Amino acid sequence: MKRVEGKIALVTGAANGLGRATAAVLAREGALVLLTDIDDAGGEAAAEGIRAAGGKARYCHHDASSPDDWASVLARLDEAHGRLDILVNNAGGGTYNDIETVSLEQWRRIMAINLDATFIGTQSAIRWMKNTGGGNIINVSSVAAFSAAPNLAAYCAAKAGINMLSKSAAVYCGQKGYNIRINVVHPGLIETRSGVEMARLATGAARDEDAIAMFTALHPIGRIGQPDDIANGILYLASDESRFVTASSLIIDGGFTAV
Template sequence: MRQLEGKVAFVTGAASGIGAASAAALAREGAAVVVSDVDGVRAEALVETLTGSGSRAMALTQDVTDEAGWPEAVRAVERRFGRLDVMIANAGVAVKGLVTEMSLKAWRQQTAINLDGVFLSAKYAIPAMKRSGGGSIIVMSSVAGLRGSSGFSGYCASKGGARLFAKALALECAGLGDNIRVNSIHPGVIDTPLWDTIPLGKDGLGRRHIDAARMGHNDAPMGRAGTADEVASCVVFLASDSSSYMTGAEVVLDGGITAGAMPRRKI
């Protein structure tokens, strides 16, 4: 028996990177998967791949910051699959820049997607999960939600907020007896396309290539960047009954970055 047989999982920001890897891993474990992304074309392409492998999946073109679209998105999932068991609030964005150089627009873009989007994901998933008898909410935070990172103040603020939101929500759900668990994941340097899409802070128009492999080698005691599949394995664990006594927890996948400092040859 696969770990998530009969479950329905909703993944935001699922068209690429950690989101796409998570959707594929959940599908392999038997879950029906909702692939939600602002990029509807890529979401549809991933669904075609998943269904071609025999999995159940549907695509949603969705801006997670648009509250008006959330009720219909959840209704569509319940019409298609009859229930909702897992919500992975994964959609996120990072803008690089010093505070003095970052526009308020760029700051708000990060808080809107990384924090408001998480809030809305939970707000509209919880009633559906109650109808299903419970479930698991997984908030994709970051090591930047655990410690500061120069040049990424907005990202740190939003991911730190998401971390504590997950803990507070876990207590709410536990106190209400909803049988809904809430946990956060904190990836470190993960080799995904995100690093090639990070805009510069002043106007949000420039782009800076960041070599994730080099950063992982230099910053992580394990000497390498992580993979999206490694994060996806943690998503499956938190979505499944294997983590049935976990709520309000934070799972750190950073190759040892937050454990402390150690000397390493730079490349």
């Protein structure tokens, strides 16, 4: 039996990396998935790959930091399906700036694409899901919410904000009786294009292989993560297997934060 059979899912930032892997896993397990991103070529390719594998998927251009884009995407979903069962707020990113050098413009941009995007998506989904029987919201944060990186001031702040925003919203929905669960996933370093780029910037390594080796040494499990490591955790939270789980933080980091 497929674990999210017949569910309608929306995954933001789905053109590459964790979002792409998550969309593929949800589709494989029976969901109809709407992939959104600002990378149209990557998003269309990801959706086509899912369809080629026998899954159900569509792509839609979507700047997750834009309230207007959220309204448009959700209106399309409402017209086509009348409900949203699973929302994965995955879109995000950051730049390497310490507290002395980060500009206000950079700070606001990092907040917009991480914390603001998650806030808008979570709020919009709650307002809809409460009238259609409920649903699951999974917000993607980072181990940077717990482990302070000296050159990631804005990113750490945004990811920590996602954590507490999600918990507050989950408690609110529970007390209101909305049948909406909200949880947070905190990935460690994952072998994606952006993940390896961040590792190189953090370590100053000249080659990807050197950066990966340096970060591997920080993980007790003996390797860095793969996108499916995170996607499978999201699948668990999106499925009925986690029906007693809300306001929780699922850390998937190979032991990085335990050291």
